[in-house]
Amino acid sequence: MVKPDAVGRGLTGRILARVEAEGFAIRRLKLVRLSPDEARIFYAVHAGKPFLERLVEYISSGPLCAVLLEREDAIARLRAIAGATDPAEAAEGTIRREFGVDKTHNAVHASDGPGTAAAEKAFFGLTLARDAAEAASEAARGGASREGGC
């Protein structure tokens, strides 16, 4: 995700060019403005943290760019080039070091594991037709009943 401050400062293209230069392919992309309630759902894992309301207010303050990216070892690689949460602590050459302002306005979000990546992809409606086809064939093999637990 390119966060609202970076979208608002006209940095989306530069950030995505940086990501593409690292071998990522853009598979889906969407500009979305979240309501505060939707932002609270997206960041549900941070419920109760002291910075949550600031984060919710910020993430819902303007359009963000949700992007589905693909490459080998995508999660680890994207987190590496995004850099540390705090731009002041992010390594030289990382996106947050270059474009982030502070811990809240840190330019990008990167999913932290396969489970959150799948949930975030569904949250933003970035599921590909091919994923739906895989889910359907999994269901046909009995996957759906396993998920239902009966």
Ligand code: CMP
């Ligand atoms: P992100 O990668 O979007 O995941 C959760 C976000 O919470 C994180 O980036 C930061 O923007 C924000 N965040 C995490 N820790 C803090 C903190 N201590 N203070 C303010 N914001 C934080």
